[in-house]
Amino acid sequence: MSANTQSMIFTIYGDYIRHYGSKIWIGSLIKLLKEFGHNEQAVRVAVSRMVKQGWLLSERKGTKSFYSLTTRGMARMDEAGDRIFKFEDHEWDGKWRMLLYKIPEDQRQIRDELRKELLWSGFGSFSASCWISPNPLEERVQALITKYDINEYVDFFEAVYKSEDNLNLVEKSWQLAEIEQKYEAFVAQYSRSFIAHQAAIKQNVLNDADCFVVRTNLVHEYRKFLFIDPGLPKELLPTNWNGREAKLLFSQYYRLLAEPASRFFEAVFEEDNDLASKESGYDAHSHPLIVEE
Template sequence: MKPRSLMYTLYGEYIQYYGGEIWVGSLIQIMNKFGVSESSVRGAIFRMVQKNLMQVRKIGNKSYYSVSEQGKRKVDEGVKRVYTTQSQTWDGMWRVLTYSFPEEKRELRNEIRNELNWTGFGVISNSTWVSPNPLEEQVLEMIETYQIEDNIFLFSAASIVSHDNQSIIKKGWDLDRISNEYNIFIEKYTPKFEELREKALNNTLTDDECFIERTNLVHQYRKFLFQDPGFPRDLLPPQWAGTKARELFWNIHQLISIPAVRFFESVYEPAPDKNIQAQRDKAINPFREIYM
C-alpha cells in the first residue's frame, strides 16, 4: 500500500471517530501491520504536511497528527461515497463543467482533473466534464478551496441536444471495464468471505487479523471511487456487477468490524489534552443505509 493512500483509509475508517488526531507512534505501529516502515510513514507525513493535507500538534516530545481542512474534505467525501446508497432514480439533470487554466497553472489543472475524476465526473471533450449526479455542492466547495472562481464554470441542463444520454455515458465512462474490475473484486473476496465466516464460527478470528482484513478490504474497495461514477441505478446496465460487489463488501465489513475496532482501540493513543468521546458505534458500522 502507498503510505499516503493508507493514511486516508485509516483516517476515514477509524481515526475520525476518535477525535480525528493520533500520536505518530500509534500511526507507525498501525501502518507497520501493512509492511510500511517507520521511515516511509514519516516521509509520507512530511510530504502531506507540506501539501497542507495534514497538520501537526506538538505536546512535549510527542507529535499528534490530524488531517487539514483540505485533507478532511477528501476523507469525508470518500467515506460518504463508500457508505451511502446510490439513488434509485436520476433527477434528469446533467451537470456540465468547463475550465480554462493558463500554462503556468498546469500543476493546478492536473490537480483539478484528479478532483473531478475522484468526484465522479467524466470527460467528454477537452476541458469539458459531465455528471448526472447532484454534485453542485462539492464542486462549489472545490472552487472555493482552490480559489479558482475565474477558471471554472458549472452549468446544469435537462438535456444535451446533440447526443442522447447513453451516448454521453459511453463517451465519458467505460462501464464495461469498471464492471470487469468489480468482477475481479468479487472473485477475490467471495472465498475470503467464506474463510472469515468459517473462522468466526470456530471462534478463531483474532482482533489484529480482523483489523488487517477490514483495512485491506476498504482500501481495495476505495479504488472504485476513482473508477465508478456512482450513477443512479436507473442509468446503470442490467445486472450491474457493482451491486453484487457492494453487497459482498458490506457482508465482510460487518462480519469483522467489532474485533477490528477493538484492535484499533488497543494501539490508539490520543493527545493527553483531549477528552475523547469516541463514536465507537459509527466506527463499527459507518453505513448510513444498508444497500441490499
C-alpha cells in the same frame, strides 16, 4: 514503500482515527502500520509528506508528536465516505451538470489539479475541457472554482441532453465496461476470502489483530473504486451492474470484521491517546469515512 505507506495511513485515518478525535500519537500509528509490514522510517516520512500536502497537522505534547487531520482532510473524508458507504442506488433528476473551462497555459498546474479533482468527484469527459455529471455537484464545483480562483475561466451549466439517448452520452464519457471488469475481479477475490473468514470467526481462530488487518485491507482495496466509478444514478447504469454485488459483498464483509477490528485498534490507541475524544455514539458497525491521497 513510502507512497504505499501514505496510502495506507489515509485508509486508517478514514476508517478509524477519524472517529476518535482525528488525532493520534505517531508511536501508535507506527504500531498500527507495523501490522502491514511498514517500518517506522517509512511511516515518519509519509506522515511528514502528508503534513506538507496539507492533510495533517503536527502537535507536540512534551516529548511526543501527535498528528491530526486538517479541515481539508476531514472535508475530503466526509465527501468520500458519503460515496463509498452509500449502498442504495439513487434516482436521477434528469439533468446534466456541465463544466467547461479554458485555463491559460501558464496555469497548467492548476488545470491538471482540477482534472484530478473532477475525476475524483465522478465527472466524465466526452470532449476536451468539457466535463459532465448527472449528480447534483453544484457545491462541489463552486468549492473547486473558489479553491483554484478560476471563476473567469469556467462556465458551469445545468442542461438536458437532446442529441441522443442519455445512455449514449454515458458510453461516450465513462468506460463502464472496464469498471465492471474491476468489480468482477474484486468480487471473485473477496467472495472466497469472505466465506473463509466467516468460518474462521465462528471457529474463533481469527484474532483481533488479524481482523484489523483484513478489514483495513478490504477498505483499502474497495476505496480505489472512488477513483474510477462515477457513482451514476440507477437510470444510467446497465441492468445487471455488478457494482451492486461488489457493494453488498463489501458491506457484509466489513460488518463481519467490525467489532474485533475496532477492538484491536482501541487496544493500541488507548495506550497513549485520549479515548474520551471518541465520537459520541460511534458504533463499530457504522459507516466510517474514507480519504483519498
